[in-house]
Amino acid sequence: MTRGGKRRNREEGPERRCIVLGESGLTEGLIRFVIGPDGDLVPDLAERLPGRGMWLTSTAEVLNQAIRKRAFSRAARAPVIVPEDFAERLESLLARRAADSVALARKAGLAVTGFEKVKARLKKGSVGALLHARDGSDQGLGKLTPLSGDATLIDVLTSEELGLAFGRDYVIHAALDADGATDRVLREAARLSGFRPRTLPLDGPSGDQAPVGPALDAPADDRGDTEGSAARSDP
Known part of the structure; x- marks a missing residue:
């Protein structure tokens, strides 16, 4: 801001x-x-x-x-x-709120996940936000970014945190329709981004840039809808 x-x-x-x-x-x-x-x-x-x-x-x-x-x-x-660990506690609280806001958008029917579903949704028309796990490989994102138009790229949540929002073990990619619930996701993600700097540029990854930490290649994600297939109960 x-x-x-x-x-x-x-x-x-x-x-x-x-x-x-x-x-x-x-x-x-x-x-x-x-x-x-x-x-x-x-x-x-x-x-x-x-x-x-x-x-x-x-x-x-x-x-x-x-x-x-x-x-x-x-x-x-x-x-x-x-407290000495106040910054870490605050980051955790911000991350939980961001993940919870994604869960609310999902429950409102505004979200899709899985590489092929996200790709199809981006081709269909404009979306409010493109989500990418910060510990995910940039290969899939490189294919989605050219289709994302004016969508805001959100890469502040881990694959596990996104998974919790979708009731799965992990999620690498997701797309959110533009709506009031998505506006809340954008706000919470913006506040969290100050504690988790963006790992990828808005206009897509370049060959010499990669997410911080071990990247998840997630080949199943690139094949379609098997991303994070092991179910969890909703958070």
């Missing part, structure tokens, strides 16, 4: 100010925090908890700055307890 410069139309939503960067923007790129009863820092990802909210740009770098500079204590004007 671009911050600073020209102000956005207020009809697009409320703006909040990052306590570290001092820049204002729509809440879609920020995380709200409150202070718990015992003085501990609590991420309010649903933005519903009572108390005075403190807003922070959703990136690991800004969070680390806030902790190092005691920005939460200054903003709250009181001592704030921040």
Whole structure:
């Protein structure tokens, strides 16, 4: 999300100010925090908890700055307890919300998975988002990206996390239709991306770029609909 410069139309939503960067923007790129009863820092990802909210740009770098500079204590004007593993906990919470939002889009009938089904859906017309597991091979994505048009590429979830969203052991590729439920996926994925930098460019992979970590070749995925065929119960 671009911050600073020209102000956005207020009809697009409320703006909040990052306590570290001092820049204002729509809440879609920020995380709200409150202070718990015992003085501990609590991420309010649903933005519903009572108390005075403190807003922070959703990136690991800004969070680390806030902790190092005691920005939460200054903003709250009181001592704030921040656990040593707070950044890791927050990333896990963001990942779960992103996966849950994908599950909601699936249950609303907006999602398809499996290489051939995703390919067919992209050929049919525009989609809201193309999902690719961040630990998946870029070979399949290289075939899908030219068909994706203006779809947003989301590669912040692992194959296992995507699998949980679809009730399977793992998922490498998925496509989401444009809809309100998909808008939530885009928002949650954008917040998580600040903690999991994009591993592939928006315009498709190049020969010298690969996902971080061991890539899943998933040859079954390239053959069709057997991707993540072992069923799991819905999350």
